[in-house]
Amino acid sequence: MRSCASLNMALTFGTMLWRRAMSSLRQRGRLLWTQALPSASLHLQLPQLRAYSTETDPAKSEEPVAFDTESRFKEKPWEYLETEEYIKKYGNNPVWFGYRRNHRGSIPPQKTRKTCIRGTKVAGNPCPICRDQKLHVDYRNVKLLEQFICQYTGVIYHPTYTGVCMKQYKHLTRAIEKSREFGLLSFPVPYVELKAEDYNSVHQAVSKTPLAPALQNQVPWYPWYAWQQPPDKDIARIRRIYKNYLKEETSPA
Numbered sequence: 350m351r352s353c354a355s356l357n358m359a360l361t362f363g364t365m366l367w368r369r370a371m372s373s374l375r376q377r378g379r380l381l382w383t384q385a386l387p388s389a390s391l392h393l394q395l396p397q398l399r400a401y402s403t404e405t406d407p408a409k410s411e412e413p414v415a416f417d418t419e420s421r422f423k424e425k426p427w428e429y430l431e432t433e434e435y436i437k438k439y440g441n442n443p444v445w446f447g448y449r450r451n452h453r454g455s456i457p458p459q460k461t462r463k464t465c466i467r468g469t470k471v472a473g474n475p476c477p478i479c480r481d482q483k484l485h486v487d488y489r490n491v492k493l494l495e496q497f498i499c500q501y502t503g504v505i506y507h508p509t510y511t512g513v514c515m516k517q518y519k520h521l522t523r524a525i526e527k528s529r530e531f532g533l534l535s536f537p538v539p540y541v542e543l544k545a546e547d548y549n550s551v552h553q554a555v556s557k558t559p560l561a562p563a564l565q566n567q568v569p570w571y572p573w574y575a576w577q578q579p580p581d582k583d584i585a586r587i588r589r590i591y592k593n594y595l596k597e598e599t600s601p602a
C-alpha cells in the first residue's frame with residue numbers, strides 16, 4: 350500500500366516535470382522529437398507526430414519500377430495529359446499540386462535539389478516531373494508547360510514553389526522559351542500607357558531648347574557633310590575605267 354502511494358507520487362512528480370519541460374520547449378519554439386523522450390516511464394499519451402511528405406507508401410512500391418525509356422508518350426508527350434490515367438492521378442490540378450519535398454530541419458532550403466535521378470539512383474522524394482516517367486518536358490507539350498506559368502503575369506514559377514528540381518527547371522524554361530518562339534505560348538507583354546505629350550514637339554522640354562546655331566544658318570553640322578568636289582584626276586581615271594559602261598555624261602550637281 351505504502352509502496353503504491355510512493356509510486357503514485359513519483360508519477361505525478363514526473364508528470365509535473367514533464368509538463369514544465371514541454372512548456373519551456375514550446376516557449377523556445379523548438380521542435381519536439383518523439384524518439385528522444387522518455388515516454389515509457391511516464392505513461393503519457395504523446396501526440397502522434399506525422400511526417401508530412403508525399404513519399405509513396407512503402408508497401409505499395411516494393412518492387413522498383415524500371416525506368417522505361419521506350420514510353421509511347423516520348424514522341425507525343427501531350428497525349429498522356431488526355432489519358433484516363435493522368436486524369437485519375439492529377440484531376441484538374443497541375444502536376445506539382447500538393448507536392449511537398451523532404452528536407453532536414455524546419456526551414457525549407459532556398460533551392461531545390463540539382464537532380465532527382467543520378468544514373469540508376471532515384472531520390473527518395475523525386476520532384477513532380479521526375480516522379481512521373483510519362484511526363485516529358487517538350488516545347489509542344491503546351492498543357493504541361495502552362496502549369497508552370499502564372500496565368501496572370503506570364504512568369505515562370507520559381508522551382509521552390511512548384512518543387513521541381515533544378516535540372517527539370519532548366520528543361521522547363523528552355524521548353525517554354527522555345528514554345529513561345531514557335532507561337533504556342535503567349536509572351537507576357539507589360540501594358541504601357543502612352544502619353545501623347547511625350548511624343549509631341551510642343552512639349553515644354555522641347556520648346557525650351559533652342560536650335561543649334563549651325564542648323565539655324567543652314568550650314569551642315571560638320572564641314573565634311575557638305576558636298577566635296579573630288580579631284581579631276583580621280584574623275585578622269587574612273588571615267589576611263591568605266592568608259593564602256595557609261596551611257597551618258599553626267600556630272601554631279
Ligand SMILES: [Zn+2]
Pocket residue numbers: 464465466475476477478479480513514517
Ligand atoms: Zn526532378
